[in-house]
Amino acid sequence: MRLSERGAIRSAIAEGGLGLFPAGRLMEMIKAGNPGDELKGDFDPQATVEKLRGARGPEGGAAKAVFDRDIGILAERLGLMPANYDIEAAFDMMLTVAPELAKRYYGVENFEAPRPKVVEYFFEGFSDVYKDGDWFAFNVNSAESAEMNVPVGTYFKRDQVSPGLPEFSAMHEANHAMQEAASLPDGFNHYLPWFDEGLADAFGRMMLYRTMKDEALMGKLRRFRTEVESLDPRKATYHFGEETASLLLLRGRLPFAKALMRARRREPFSVDWSTMGGLIKEGVDPHVAVLKSYVGSKQAAFQKKLDRDEKAFRKGPDLDASDLRALTMFLASERPACLPPEEYAAALWLASEAAKAPDPEQAFKISIAESDVPAEHKNGAAKLASIYFITKREEEGRIVYSPYGGGLPYRLGSGEIRCTY
Numbered sequence: 001m002r003l004s005e006r007g008a009i010r011s012a013i014a015e016g017g018l019g020l021f022p023a024g025r026l027m028e029m030i031k032a033g034n035p036g037d038e039l040k041g042d043f044d045p046q047a048t049v050e051k052l053r054g055a056r057g058p059e060g061g062a063a064k065a066v067f068d069r070d071i072g073i074l075a076e077r078l079g080l081m082p083a084n085y086d087i088e089a090a091f092d093m094m095l096t097v098a099p100e101l102a103k104r105y106y107g108v109e110n111f112e113a114p115r116p117k118v119v120e121y122f123f124e125g126f127s128d129v130y131k132d133g134d135w136f137a138f139n140v141n142s143a144e145s146a147e148m149n150v151p152v153g154t155y156f157k158r159d160q161v162s163p164g165l166p167e168f169s170a171m172h173e174a175n176h177a178m179q180e181a182a183s184l185p186d187g188f189n190h191y192l193p194w195f196d197e198g199l200a201d202a203f204g205r206m207m208l209y210r211t212m213k214d215e216a217l218m219g220k221l222r223r224f225r226t227e228v229e230s231l232d233p234r235k236a237t238y239h240f241g242e243e244t245a246s247l248l249l250l251r252g253r254l255p256f257a258k259a260l261m262r263a264r265r266r267e268p269f270s271v272d273w274s275t276m277g278g279l280i281k282e283g284v285d286p287h288v289a290v291l292k293s294y295v296g297s298k299q300a301a302f303q304k305k306l307d308r309d310e311k312a313f314r315k316g317p318d319l320d321a322s323d324l325r326a327l328t329m330f331l332a333s334e335r336p337a338c339l340p341p342e343e344y345a346a347a348l349w350l351a352s353e354a355a356k357a358p359d360p361e362q363a364f365k366i367s368i369a370e371s372d373v374p375a376e377h378k379n380g381a382a383k384l385a386s387i388y389f390i391t392k393r394e395e396e397g398r399i400v401y402s403p404y405g406g407g408l409p410y411r412l413g414s415g416e417i418r419c420t421y
């Protein structure tokens, strides 16, 4: 499958290591330098790198220096990226493991996932009603199939594909098909974003990690989430819901989540699901939250069935170490400190000076005279000292800075300092 330019650029962004936070904003700057181009055309390493070189960023000073560095990193990655991507391999992987995963996470037997189709637009060949839809992928369930006149199945939009994402998205969309079997009421489209998307994201990541154990891929997915998708309001609601669903799983555990799905299938309107999600987010135990959100007339009977189902599901699997790893990986998404360009550029310079020392012990002890700091970094260095990201002291009548004193290279290396421009 041929990648699109935006798919390739986002993939390069999600490799990390850029100054700007969130780095997904670079997409807007590249578009601004190529007016009218939405970057949906085919990716060609040379031609796309040319477009990057024309990106419109900050005009001068430290911001320009950091921006130029970011664009340089992306250009190098894109220059080496193959223009074709084997999305079918991601589908094969999902189809192989889906039956076993449906059993483990949803209690669904004999599950068969539909093989995803790659389309140019939604829903090419069937209906043009959602031709403008710009989602990454879409799972059409039975109720939606009847409403939209599109066959049941999973559809991927080709120009949205970024290497690394389909592996996860194929799992996410398969979760929706599993949900149809386990938690959706029959006959109408009952869509509950925090529950459906939240669990599809949370379980999808657990399933992917269990299947592939690929740490680099999980890291890339995390950066897609924090750097690129956080800028999209629709995806940001998914992340909010994913956190709620993750808290449901961490506090309530898997047997309770399965029992809750069954209760929803039975009585979708007996629970005020928004209130329940809000209570979980606030810290309430999900067993308590569901009862506090009960709006039907037979609470005792509802609770009895829920307890009975949970007890039965306890005979099956619960979350294990692999699940908890994957789940908590995506809860750890605290935003980094975003320094102004002048300070960030000075931080990069100070760290690069320290890195010139031949061994770590010498780098650790290095001090730089204030008078040796280049003019363009003097203000930035002084500000970094004022917030104790570097230390300063008087030595033989002159002021010196120690980059490691305030832990600056560690702050940069761990990604906890980034830049806004």
Ligand SMILES: [Zn+2]
Pocket: 172, 173, 176, 196, 197, 200
């Ligand atoms: Zn979804």
